[in-house]
Amino acid sequence: MEKMATREAYGKALATLGETYDFVVLDADLAAATKTGVFKKKFPERFFDCGIAEANMTSVAAGLAAAGQIPFISSFAMFSAGRAFEQVRNSIGYPHLNVKVVGTHAGITVGEDGATHQCNEDLALMRSIPGMVVINPSDATETFAAVEAALRYEGPVYLRFSRFATPDLTGEKADFKFEIGKGVTLCEGEDVTIVACGYMVHLAMEAKELLAAEGIRATVIDMHTVKPLDTDLLVAAAKKTGAVVTAEEHSINGGLGEAVAATLSETYPVPVLRVGVADAFGKSGKVPPLLEMYGLTSAKIAERAKAAIALKK
């Protein structure tokens, strides 16, 4: 199966959608890495480099949106969601402006650049802003659909993309359709539910195979929209399987896992175990050993799935 990083799919989506939608793209001197450079090349008059000044870029986008433009602002997640958090909250979130905030290079798959650039906190930060939609697509097809959905949606959206390539699972799914706030069930099983987002979705599917080899049948949900969370789908899966594991390339604090655990504990309590980065900073290294070191693997997901099943009453 063809693999592509979601940041690359993002750049391609902008360039393609630029033909039919009227929007502008801002970047902070990272267009080559965030892949907005692809859009810049095609639509130079609608691309604005803001230099290494993410705070200003964020509030500039607010002004653009207040005057009727639809801006995408792109940087590494560490800077678009992290450094400029307060600008996203006050300039964009509070006035509920139609800005698409994009964080590429999210999580530890940044690799060699190390902890300063590995943002494991952006989902938590963006989730905390009232009215903010938070989307973490898992592959190229889903990325394209998410960018288009964000364009059609009027209001602030945070889009989270990865540096590292993932297989195009949703592209292989014949009945795939993307809707903000609606999770995608990739496969159904009765014993346990794995809820994953972003880079972890394909590892969740690998974990499903590992479990199947032991006779354990798993439901796998690609929960691309972390906020608003698809509560209906989640509760239905919890009722059916009675045990849930979450998987995210993000801190276990404040991200998908906590969102799922909180939602289920208030609606249909079942055991929820989380796979994610424990309370820790990342470090430099090649991506595969980093994923091993931080427990972001299919084996870890399968192990936690069995632990969750063991906790069923």
Added chain:
Amino acid sequence: MPERENSMENAKKTALAEIARQIRIGIIESVYHAGCGHPGGSLGIADIMAYLYFEEMKVDPKNPKWPARDRFVLSKGHTAPALYATLAERGFFPKEELVTLRQIDSRLQGHPDVKYIPGVDMSTGSLGQGISAACGMALAGKISKSDYRVYAVLGDGETEEGQVWEAAMFAAHYKLDNLVAFIDWNGLQIDGPIAEVMNPAPHDAKFLAFGWHVISINGNDLDEIEAALAEARTVKGKPTAIIARTTKGKGVSYMENAVEWHGAAPKEEQYKIALADLGAAEA
């Protein structure tokens, strides 16, 4: 002092001075009834606000979201009482509403809120962000080839925020000659004189170095405000910064140049004195 050539005609000046006085009364009424707020910096910019909304800017109080309107961003959002009093005076909402400032059932939030207050073009209050948003509006005007202009008012203390200089770079880089930023130079911030807290001076040399056209005026002088804004309209290819020397607390005897009136409401006796200073009968 001899009459200057650019001095506006007397009737117009008298009318604008009266509007500025009404704005100051609105500021005192709203902050007094709120029991808190920021009167000092609000009073200081009343003349600038009067000129902008009653002479300079094309706005339509009956159609606050008119796409072709000129935009205003109060980057120093804590002086919302000045903006609200101006908008009310201009007819965007009833003046009676001013006394509801900061109350739980009022739309007049402690800092400007674009969602619910007619005439407010941007939510502000977190310092440094408004000027960036004004840049975005000005850039949008360039993109859409609209000829509206964008005005912002920043505090002098606000320029201690690094984002202001990010915005200054941006505005010059994108040649935003449809943008005018007033720097309200009253010399005071919460913790004391800005020269003692964290001196951002000289503003004129800094904005010049960042590629702006710079004009220095007395921001409480209507003639000088008019001349500066007229000059700004002639500037092509760069944004204009108007460094406006103002008196914080202008018009209320005991508030003038007094740092303690940055963020405090007058008590009843003080309220009466303030109204008397402004030539207003007690409400």
